[in-house]
Amino acid sequence: MTRARGAVLGALAVVVAALVVYPAFGTGYGVRATLQVFMWIALAGSWNLISGLTGYVSFGHVAFFGIGAYAGSILIATAGWSWPLAALGGGIVACVLALVIGYPCLRLKGPYFAIAMLGLNEVLRALVSYFEGLTGGGNGLSLPTLDATTSIYYVMGGLAIAVTAVTYLIITSRFGLRLMTIREDEIAAEAMGIDTFRHKLGAFLLSAAGPGIAGALTARDQGYIEPISVFPLVVTVTMIVMVLFGGKGTVWGPVLGAIALFVIQEIVWARYPYVHPLLFGAIIIAVVLAMPRGVLGLLQLKYRLPRTI
């Protein structure tokens, strides 16, 4: 192990230890804000798994968040499961949905997947409103009261670490190299004997699990969900902006983007909620045109950082 690598691992350990003891000292707002950052890291990291690595843009990743929230809430409220199990259930349901969408749409090259994901959100919202008996329709679904914010803080933190660790493992594996080959040139990847469909589908399933779990955890934390609160387009947009800003296809880009965007959002943009989407739109346009590799990509070019950053 090189010295630089040891220093990075040491610093990481310190950060994690600080975050572990933080709820004992932090304010209610501080813990809640950190919990939000964890959620965004998990969401952005998951979007990065499919879109950053394979280049297949998902415009509807919030659908997995929303369906996880509904599955988790129904399991808690109707089936009486404990919330950690229900969160796992939310992740599994999200994976099943990803399989149903991914199977027809990822077999094809081209924009089919992106558009199918664009429509998915509206469809789920309509379905949730339609099956009122199960979901409470537009009235929403209330969960029994339970103050579990601290426990959820730890689980969400674990999820953020897990998503980041999975990203690292994938990027350093043959599986990840194949995914990136698909992104750079899918036909060449096929010519080299890569089963592109199965690789894309695998990445997509992995990328759906995190948002599904995060959705169920968020639903438990807030105690109440309704169609507009768990399927907002702005969540997908935020994930995309975070990953693009930090650097798509990298391990730490989504983490960096999530923290940076969240802090900026809390400090500056909370005052101008009406122009929020406009700013996000402008950031997306600017990043795509001016720095397609994001902040980390720029740093990588400039300082010859390792590819696995």
Place this chain on the structure above:
Amino acid sequence: MVGQVLISGVLSGALYAMVALGLALIYGVMRVINIAHGPLLMLGAYTTYFLYSRAGMNPFLTVPIAMAALFVVGVLLQRTLVFRVVDAPELSSLLLTFGISIALVNLAQLAFTSDLRAVEFITGAWVIGGLALSKPRFIAFLFAAAVTALAFLFLKYTRLGKAIRATSQSREVALVCGINVARIHLLTFGLASALAAGGGALLAVIVAVQPEMGGVWTFKSFLVIVLGGAGNYPGALLGGLLLGLVEQLASLFLTTQLSEVVAYVLLVLVLLVRPAGLLGGRQT
């Protein structure tokens, strides 16, 4: 019942075909899926609303004005932003037009508020032999059919139209033949935006106008071109009619709340069974 479904399906199908033809043109010529297609339609609808409510114009006569206005907007978008990603990986063009799309919707919310606006110009229906023919929908159908027919005549017979089709078939060969491809791209994006705007202008007479009305149209237009076969312009006609018919047929059995779900299931089924579209491959 069947007659009613046929009539309503064909009436809405013509609008679908017209709007989707715009999306198909951009995709065919530049290989770019314009996520901002729906929001451009929304801008067309607002143009009609304001010309009707402020200037008292007949909303159907505002169709050419909305189309001309959005033609300019489309050309400007292509000129300033979209041309930069025409040759970039798909990820870039999708994300760029997605960014444009959310910015446009938010601008519309800021400028026009999220209030629902209605153009109550003509209402009611003609009843012929037990079949109801909605007046605004029928007139909108006539306009949509006329505009779509003109667009096809333009593509088929004029030099510029032929240049667009040539670029769509092979950009390199078009270039070699002396076609100014960058200008054709500008023209195509303008034309596509105009078609979306025409759809929006006609839609303003039928449904409420609001900033988020466009989103579902990007999706449905794409569905139409998948049904007809991507890059196949006449296919957009067939796809539009088919989508209109299927939606009306489904509304017999399901609530209209689920019409988007029906469209979605249709997309997934077509991708599963016949991904090249019902008419198959590229014909321009």
